Amino acid sequence: MCLDGYTAVPPTHLATVVTYLERREPPPPRSRDPLPLAAIGADVARYRALYRAVGESWLWFGRARVSDDALAGILGDPDVEALALTEAGRDVGLLELDWRRPGEAELVYFGLVPEAVGQGRGQRLMEEALHHAFARPIGRLWVHTCTLDHPGAVAFYRRSGFRAYARAIEVTPDPRLTGDLPRDAAGQVPLLAE
Template sequence: MLDYARLAPGEAFDRVEVEVVFLRMDQAPRRPRAVFPAGAVLSCEPLGVAEYRMLYNEVGAPWLWWLRRMMPDDMLARHLANAAVAFHVLRVDGQVAGFFETDAGYWPNVNLNYFGLMPGFIGKGLGKPLLDAAVDSVFAGGSPLRGMTVNTCSADHPRALPNYVAAGFKEVRRIREEWDIPRRLGLKLPEHLRG
Protein backbone atom coordinates (compact mmCIF):
# COMPACT_ATOMS: atom_id res chain seq x y z
CA MET A 1 0.00 0.00 0.00
CA LEU A 2 1.23 3.48 -0.84
CA ASP A 3 2.22 5.41 2.28
CA TYR A 4 -0.08 8.34 1.53
CA ALA A 5 -3.06 5.99 1.16
CA ARG A 6 -2.71 4.36 4.57
CA LEU A 7 -5.50 4.81 7.08
CA ALA A 8 -4.93 6.99 10.11
CA PRO A 9 -5.03 5.05 13.40
CA GLY A 10 -8.65 4.38 14.35
CA GLU A 11 -10.00 5.84 11.11
CA ALA A 12 -13.38 4.54 9.91
CA PHE A 13 -13.26 2.68 6.61
CA ASP A 14 -15.13 0.29 4.36
CA ARG A 15 -13.31 -2.82 3.19
CA VAL A 16 -14.04 -4.05 -0.29
CA GLU A 17 -12.62 -7.01 -2.16
CA VAL A 18 -12.06 -6.44 -5.85
CA GLU A 19 -10.76 -8.53 -8.70
CA VAL A 20 -8.11 -6.63 -10.67
CA VAL A 21 -7.49 -7.55 -14.31
CA PHE A 22 -4.20 -6.56 -15.97
CA LEU A 23 -4.22 -6.15 -19.74
CA ARG A 24 -1.66 -5.49 -22.44
CA MET A 25 -1.50 -4.48 -26.10
CA ASP A 26 1.75 -5.22 -27.93
CA GLN A 27 1.08 -3.39 -31.19
CA ALA A 28 -1.27 -0.81 -32.59
CA PRO A 29 -4.58 -2.27 -33.73
CA ARG A 30 -5.34 -2.24 -37.45
CA ARG A 31 -8.22 0.19 -37.66
CA PRO A 32 -8.84 3.78 -38.70
CA ARG A 33 -7.80 6.48 -36.25
CA ALA A 34 -10.34 7.52 -33.62
CA VAL A 35 -13.20 9.71 -34.84
CA PHE A 36 -15.39 11.72 -32.50
CA PRO A 37 -18.94 12.91 -33.15
CA ALA A 38 -19.55 16.54 -34.12
CA GLY A 39 -18.95 18.96 -31.27
CA ALA A 40 -16.42 16.71 -29.50
CA VAL A 41 -12.84 17.96 -29.18
CA LEU A 42 -9.95 16.10 -27.56
CA SER A 43 -6.92 18.09 -26.43
CA CYS A 44 -3.66 17.18 -24.73
CA GLU A 45 -3.14 19.76 -22.03
CA PRO A 46 -1.36 20.35 -18.74
CA LEU A 47 -3.63 20.21 -15.70
CA GLY A 48 -3.36 21.95 -12.36
CA VAL A 49 -4.10 20.19 -9.08
CA ALA A 50 -7.64 21.61 -8.72
CA GLU A 51 -8.64 20.81 -12.32
CA TYR A 52 -7.19 17.31 -12.08
CA ARG A 53 -8.98 16.62 -8.80
CA MET A 54 -12.28 17.76 -10.32
CA LEU A 55 -11.84 15.39 -13.28
CA TYR A 56 -10.61 12.49 -11.17
CA ASN A 57 -13.32 12.89 -8.53
CA GLU A 58 -16.23 13.39 -10.94
CA VAL A 59 -15.26 10.68 -13.39
CA GLY A 60 -14.09 8.20 -10.78
CA ALA A 61 -16.59 8.53 -7.93
CA PRO A 62 -19.02 5.86 -9.24
CA TRP A 63 -16.10 3.43 -9.73
CA LEU A 64 -14.33 3.93 -6.38
CA TRP A 65 -11.32 5.83 -7.69
CA TRP A 66 -9.86 6.71 -4.33
CA LEU A 67 -6.06 6.57 -4.33
CA ARG A 68 -5.44 9.98 -5.90
CA ARG A 69 -8.01 11.50 -3.52
CA MET A 70 -5.57 10.52 -0.76
CA MET A 71 -2.48 11.92 -2.53
CA PRO A 72 -1.21 15.16 -0.95
CA ASP A 73 -1.37 18.24 -3.19
CA ASP A 74 2.42 18.65 -3.41
CA MET A 75 2.86 15.02 -4.51
CA LEU A 76 0.04 15.33 -7.02
CA ALA A 77 1.56 18.56 -8.40
CA ARG A 78 4.87 16.73 -9.00
CA HIS A 79 2.99 13.93 -10.76
CA LEU A 80 1.12 16.41 -12.95
CA ALA A 81 4.40 18.13 -13.89
CA ASN A 82 6.10 14.84 -14.87
CA ALA A 83 7.01 14.99 -18.57
CA ALA A 84 6.30 11.25 -18.92
CA VAL A 85 2.64 11.75 -17.99
CA ALA A 86 0.13 13.10 -20.54
CA PHE A 87 -3.44 14.24 -19.97
CA HIS A 88 -6.07 14.36 -22.71
CA VAL A 89 -9.37 16.06 -21.97
CA LEU A 90 -12.51 15.48 -24.04
CA ARG A 91 -14.96 18.34 -24.37
CA VAL A 92 -18.34 18.18 -26.06
CA ASP A 93 -19.80 21.54 -27.06
CA GLY A 94 -17.36 23.10 -24.59
CA GLN A 95 -18.35 20.90 -21.63
CA VAL A 96 -15.81 18.55 -20.08
CA ALA A 97 -16.97 15.03 -21.00
CA GLY A 98 -14.05 12.85 -19.92
CA PHE A 99 -10.31 12.34 -19.88
CA PHE A 100 -7.48 9.86 -20.03
CA GLU A 101 -4.02 9.85 -18.50
CA THR A 102 -1.05 7.96 -19.96
CA ASP A 103 2.29 7.37 -18.28
CA ALA A 104 5.47 6.63 -20.26
CA GLY A 105 7.49 6.37 -17.06
CA TYR A 106 7.48 2.59 -17.55
CA TRP A 107 9.15 2.92 -20.98
CA PRO A 108 9.30 1.00 -23.28
CA ASN A 109 5.76 0.32 -22.03
CA VAL A 110 3.15 3.04 -21.61
CA ASN A 111 0.42 2.64 -19.03
CA LEU A 112 -3.10 3.99 -19.33
CA ASN A 113 -3.37 5.19 -15.72
CA TYR A 114 -6.91 6.52 -15.85
CA PHE A 115 -9.66 6.63 -18.45
CA GLY A 116 -13.29 7.60 -18.13
CA LEU A 117 -16.26 9.78 -18.89
CA MET A 118 -18.18 12.21 -16.73
CA PRO A 119 -21.39 10.50 -15.52
CA GLY A 120 -23.64 12.61 -17.76
CA PHE A 121 -21.73 11.55 -20.88
CA ILE A 122 -21.80 7.77 -20.33
CA GLY A 123 -23.90 5.94 -22.91
CA LYS A 124 -23.60 8.65 -25.57
CA GLY A 125 -21.17 6.83 -27.88
CA LEU A 126 -18.04 8.59 -26.61
CA GLY A 127 -16.29 5.74 -24.79
CA LYS A 128 -15.07 3.83 -27.86
CA PRO A 129 -13.57 6.83 -29.67
CA LEU A 130 -12.00 8.07 -26.43
CA LEU A 131 -10.39 4.68 -25.81
CA ASP A 132 -9.29 4.48 -29.45
CA ALA A 133 -7.76 7.96 -29.08
CA ALA A 134 -5.89 6.84 -25.95
CA VAL A 135 -4.42 3.89 -27.87
CA ASP A 136 -3.64 6.13 -30.87
CA SER A 137 -1.85 8.65 -28.62
CA VAL A 138 0.48 5.92 -27.40
CA PHE A 139 1.24 4.12 -30.65
CA ALA A 140 1.39 7.21 -32.92
CA GLY A 141 4.90 8.21 -31.85
CA GLY A 142 6.76 5.68 -33.97
CA SER A 143 9.44 5.13 -31.30
CA PRO A 144 10.43 1.64 -30.15
CA LEU A 145 7.41 1.07 -27.93
CA ARG A 146 7.11 -2.42 -26.48
CA GLY A 147 3.47 -2.19 -25.48
CA MET A 148 0.60 -0.46 -23.74
CA THR A 149 -0.80 -1.64 -20.43
CA VAL A 150 -3.95 -0.95 -18.45
CA ASN A 151 -5.78 -2.53 -15.55
CA THR A 152 -9.40 -2.56 -14.59
CA CYS A 153 -11.28 -4.12 -11.72
CA SER A 154 -14.65 -5.29 -10.51
CA ALA A 155 -15.33 -1.79 -9.11
CA ASP A 156 -15.21 -0.29 -12.62
CA HIS A 157 -18.06 0.16 -15.07
CA PRO A 158 -19.29 -3.30 -16.17
CA ARG A 159 -18.37 -2.46 -19.79
CA ALA A 160 -14.76 -1.52 -18.94
CA LEU A 161 -13.20 -4.97 -19.40
CA PRO A 162 -15.18 -5.88 -22.55
CA ASN A 163 -14.32 -2.47 -24.04
CA TYR A 164 -10.60 -2.90 -23.37
CA VAL A 165 -10.68 -6.36 -24.97
CA ALA A 166 -12.65 -5.04 -27.98
CA ALA A 167 -10.03 -2.29 -28.38
CA GLY A 168 -7.28 -4.92 -28.73
CA PHE A 169 -5.98 -5.44 -25.19
CA LYS A 170 -5.31 -9.00 -24.04
CA GLU A 171 -5.70 -10.18 -20.48
CA VAL A 172 -2.40 -10.96 -18.77
CA ARG A 173 -3.44 -11.86 -15.22
CA ARG A 174 -6.01 -11.43 -12.46
CA ILE A 175 -5.53 -10.88 -8.76
CA ARG A 176 -7.78 -10.20 -5.79
CA GLU A 177 -7.15 -7.14 -3.65
CA GLU A 178 -8.70 -5.80 -0.46
CA TRP A 179 -9.13 -2.05 -0.30
CA ASP A 180 -9.69 -0.17 2.94
CA ILE A 181 -11.45 2.97 1.71
CA PRO A 182 -11.65 5.78 4.28
CA ARG A 183 -15.24 6.85 4.92
CA ARG A 184 -14.12 10.48 5.09
CA LEU A 185 -13.81 10.40 1.28
CA GLY A 186 -17.61 10.12 1.04
CA LEU A 187 -17.57 7.49 -1.69
CA LYS A 188 -20.67 5.38 -2.15
CA LEU A 189 -19.87 1.67 -2.35
CA PRO A 190 -21.46 -0.08 -5.32
CA GLU A 191 -23.94 -2.71 -4.18
CA HIS A 192 -22.06 -5.58 -5.85
CA LEU A 193 -18.96 -4.84 -3.73
CA ARG A 194 -20.71 -4.76 -0.37
CA GLY A 195 -19.76 -7.76 1.70
Protein backbone atom coordinates in the same frame (compact mmCIF):
# COMPACT_ATOMS: atom_id res chain seq x y z
CA MET B 1 -0.17 -22.05 -2.28
CA CYS B 2 -3.90 -22.74 -2.07
CA LEU B 3 -6.23 -19.74 -2.32
CA ASP B 4 -9.52 -21.61 -2.61
CA GLY B 5 -12.48 -20.52 -0.54
CA TYR B 6 -13.56 -17.36 1.18
CA THR B 7 -11.39 -14.89 3.06
CA ALA B 8 -12.92 -12.47 5.52
CA VAL B 9 -12.41 -8.77 4.82
CA PRO B 10 -12.72 -6.25 7.65
CA PRO B 11 -15.87 -4.10 7.37
CA THR B 12 -13.61 -1.03 7.07
CA HIS B 13 -12.03 -2.38 3.87
CA LEU B 14 -12.94 -3.24 0.30
CA ALA B 15 -11.79 -6.26 -1.66
CA THR B 16 -11.81 -6.35 -5.43
CA VAL B 17 -10.52 -8.56 -8.22
CA VAL B 18 -8.16 -6.65 -10.51
CA THR B 19 -7.68 -7.71 -14.13
CA TYR B 20 -4.58 -6.60 -16.02
CA LEU B 21 -4.84 -6.25 -19.80
CA GLU B 22 -2.33 -5.37 -22.51
CA ARG B 23 -2.22 -4.42 -26.15
CA ARG B 24 0.96 -4.81 -28.19
CA GLU B 25 -0.20 -3.69 -31.63
CA PRO B 26 -0.48 -0.02 -32.58
CA PRO B 27 -3.85 1.14 -33.86
CA PRO B 28 -4.63 1.41 -37.57
CA PRO B 29 -4.28 4.87 -39.14
CA ARG B 30 -6.97 7.35 -38.17
CA SER B 31 -10.16 7.12 -40.19
CA ARG B 32 -11.80 10.20 -38.66
CA ASP B 33 -10.91 13.51 -37.07
CA PRO B 34 -9.45 13.42 -33.56
CA LEU B 35 -11.67 14.24 -30.61
CA PRO B 36 -11.37 17.60 -28.87
CA LEU B 37 -8.88 16.74 -26.14
CA ALA B 38 -7.39 19.38 -23.89
CA ALA B 39 -4.17 18.93 -21.95
CA ILE B 40 -4.82 19.22 -18.22
CA GLY B 41 -1.14 19.72 -17.44
CA ALA B 42 -0.44 20.37 -13.77
CA ASP B 43 -3.87 21.94 -13.16
CA VAL B 44 -4.60 19.94 -10.00
CA ALA B 45 -8.05 21.47 -9.38
CA ARG B 46 -9.25 20.68 -12.91
CA TYR B 47 -7.81 17.18 -12.76
CA ARG B 48 -9.38 16.45 -9.36
CA ALA B 49 -12.80 17.71 -10.48
CA LEU B 50 -12.78 15.54 -13.61
CA TYR B 51 -11.31 12.53 -11.80
CA ARG B 52 -14.06 12.73 -9.21
CA ALA B 53 -16.82 13.26 -11.80
CA VAL B 54 -15.67 10.22 -13.77
CA GLY B 55 -14.57 7.90 -10.99
CA GLU B 56 -16.63 8.55 -7.88
CA SER B 57 -19.40 6.17 -9.03
CA TRP B 58 -16.76 3.42 -9.30
CA LEU B 59 -14.88 4.27 -6.08
CA TRP B 60 -11.75 5.51 -7.83
CA PHE B 61 -9.55 6.53 -4.93
CA GLY B 62 -5.91 6.34 -6.09
CA ARG B 63 -5.50 9.99 -6.95
CA ALA B 64 -7.85 11.07 -4.15
CA ARG B 65 -5.29 9.74 -1.65
CA VAL B 66 -2.41 11.72 -3.19
CA SER B 67 -1.52 15.19 -1.88
CA ASP B 68 -1.87 18.18 -4.20
CA ASP B 69 1.91 18.58 -4.34
CA ALA B 70 2.46 14.92 -5.23
CA LEU B 71 -0.31 15.05 -7.84
CA ALA B 72 1.17 18.22 -9.38
CA GLY B 73 4.50 16.38 -9.59
CA ILE B 74 2.89 13.44 -11.40
CA LEU B 75 0.91 15.61 -13.78
CA GLY B 76 3.93 17.83 -14.45
CA ASP B 77 6.13 14.88 -15.42
CA PRO B 78 6.90 15.00 -19.17
CA ASP B 79 6.27 11.24 -19.35
CA VAL B 80 2.71 11.60 -18.04
CA GLU B 81 -0.11 13.00 -20.14
CA ALA B 82 -3.53 13.80 -18.68
CA LEU B 83 -6.13 14.84 -21.23
CA ALA B 84 -9.74 15.94 -20.90
CA LEU B 85 -12.38 15.20 -23.50
CA THR B 86 -14.27 18.47 -23.76
CA GLU B 87 -17.73 19.20 -25.13
CA ALA B 88 -19.42 22.59 -25.08
CA GLY B 89 -16.70 23.92 -22.79
CA ARG B 90 -17.17 21.12 -20.25
CA ASP B 91 -14.84 18.23 -19.38
CA VAL B 92 -16.68 14.95 -20.00
CA GLY B 93 -13.88 12.38 -20.25
CA LEU B 94 -10.49 11.61 -18.73
CA LEU B 95 -7.53 9.93 -20.40
CA GLU B 96 -4.23 9.59 -18.53
CA LEU B 97 -1.15 7.90 -19.98
CA ASP B 98 2.18 7.16 -18.32
CA TRP B 99 5.37 6.35 -20.28
CA ARG B 100 7.77 6.26 -17.30
CA ARG B 101 8.63 2.56 -17.83
CA PRO B 102 10.92 2.01 -20.84
CA GLY B 103 9.23 0.47 -23.87
CA GLU B 104 5.69 0.59 -22.50
CA ALA B 105 2.86 2.88 -21.54
CA GLU B 106 0.17 2.52 -18.90
CA LEU B 107 -3.36 3.70 -19.46
CA VAL B 108 -3.61 4.91 -15.88
CA TYR B 109 -7.12 6.38 -15.92
CA PHE B 110 -9.78 6.25 -18.61
CA GLY B 111 -13.45 7.09 -18.36
CA LEU B 112 -16.40 9.33 -19.00
CA VAL B 113 -18.71 11.30 -16.74
CA PRO B 114 -21.92 9.29 -16.14
CA GLU B 115 -24.10 11.34 -18.49
CA ALA B 116 -21.65 10.76 -21.40
CA VAL B 117 -21.65 6.95 -21.09
CA GLY B 118 -23.49 4.82 -23.65
CA GLN B 119 -23.31 7.19 -26.60
CA GLY B 120 -20.21 5.95 -28.44
CA ARG B 121 -17.80 8.41 -26.84
CA GLY B 122 -15.92 5.67 -25.00
CA GLN B 123 -14.83 3.94 -28.18
CA ARG B 124 -13.79 7.24 -29.72
CA LEU B 125 -11.84 8.16 -26.58
CA MET B 126 -10.14 4.76 -26.69
CA GLU B 127 -9.08 5.42 -30.28
CA GLU B 128 -7.45 8.63 -29.03
CA ALA B 129 -5.77 6.76 -26.16
CA LEU B 130 -4.30 4.21 -28.57
CA HIS B 131 -3.02 6.86 -30.98
CA HIS B 132 -1.49 8.91 -28.16
CA ALA B 133 0.11 5.90 -26.47
CA PHE B 134 1.63 4.40 -29.62
CA ALA B 135 2.83 7.78 -30.90
CA ARG B 136 5.91 7.02 -28.80
CA PRO B 137 8.05 3.95 -29.50
CA ILE B 138 6.47 1.39 -27.20
CA GLY B 139 5.94 -2.33 -27.46
CA ARG B 140 3.06 -2.53 -25.03
CA LEU B 141 0.16 -0.51 -23.63
CA TRP B 142 -1.36 -1.92 -20.45
CA VAL B 143 -4.27 -1.11 -18.19
CA HIS B 144 -5.91 -2.59 -15.15
CA THR B 145 -9.54 -2.57 -14.12
CA CYS B 146 -11.39 -4.10 -11.21
CA THR B 147 -14.73 -5.47 -10.15
CA LEU B 148 -15.69 -2.07 -8.74
CA ASP B 149 -15.43 -0.48 -12.21
CA HIS B 150 -18.17 -0.46 -14.84
CA PRO B 151 -19.36 -4.07 -15.33
CA GLY B 152 -18.56 -3.84 -19.04
CA ALA B 153 -14.97 -2.60 -18.59
CA VAL B 154 -13.14 -5.86 -19.32
CA ALA B 155 -15.29 -6.56 -22.38
CA PHE B 156 -14.73 -2.99 -23.60
CA TYR B 157 -10.96 -3.32 -23.30
CA ARG B 158 -11.04 -6.68 -25.06
CA ARG B 159 -13.08 -5.21 -27.93
CA SER B 160 -10.42 -2.47 -28.07
CA GLY B 161 -7.67 -5.02 -28.78
CA PHE B 162 -6.43 -5.71 -25.23
CA ARG B 163 -5.93 -9.21 -23.86
CA ALA B 164 -6.09 -10.14 -20.20
CA TYR B 165 -2.79 -11.46 -18.84
CA ALA B 166 -3.00 -11.37 -15.02
CA ARG B 167 -5.36 -11.10 -12.09
CA ALA B 168 -4.89 -9.95 -8.49
CA ILE B 169 -6.94 -9.28 -5.40
CA GLU B 170 -6.71 -5.80 -3.91
CA VAL B 171 -7.75 -5.15 -0.32
CA THR B 172 -7.76 -1.51 0.76
CA PRO B 173 -9.39 0.76 3.31
CA ASP B 174 -12.81 1.88 2.07
CA PRO B 175 -12.23 5.42 0.71
CA ARG B 176 -15.66 6.49 1.96
CA LEU B 177 -14.52 5.75 5.50
CA THR B 178 -11.09 7.36 5.16
CA GLY B 179 -12.64 10.61 3.89
CA ASP B 180 -11.08 10.27 0.44
CA LEU B 181 -14.56 10.00 -1.12
CA PRO B 182 -18.01 11.05 0.11
CA ARG B 183 -19.87 8.47 2.14
CA ASP B 184 -22.64 8.30 -0.48
CA ALA B 185 -20.27 7.50 -3.38
CA ALA B 186 -20.94 4.30 -5.33
CA GLY B 187 -24.25 3.39 -3.72
CA GLN B 188 -24.09 0.00 -5.45
CA VAL B 189 -21.21 -0.98 -3.11
CA PRO B 190 -22.46 -1.48 0.46
CA LEU B 191 -20.81 0.58 3.18
CA LEU B 192 -20.33 -1.94 5.99
CA ALA B 193 -18.79 0.12 8.79
CA GLU B 194 -20.62 3.21 9.93
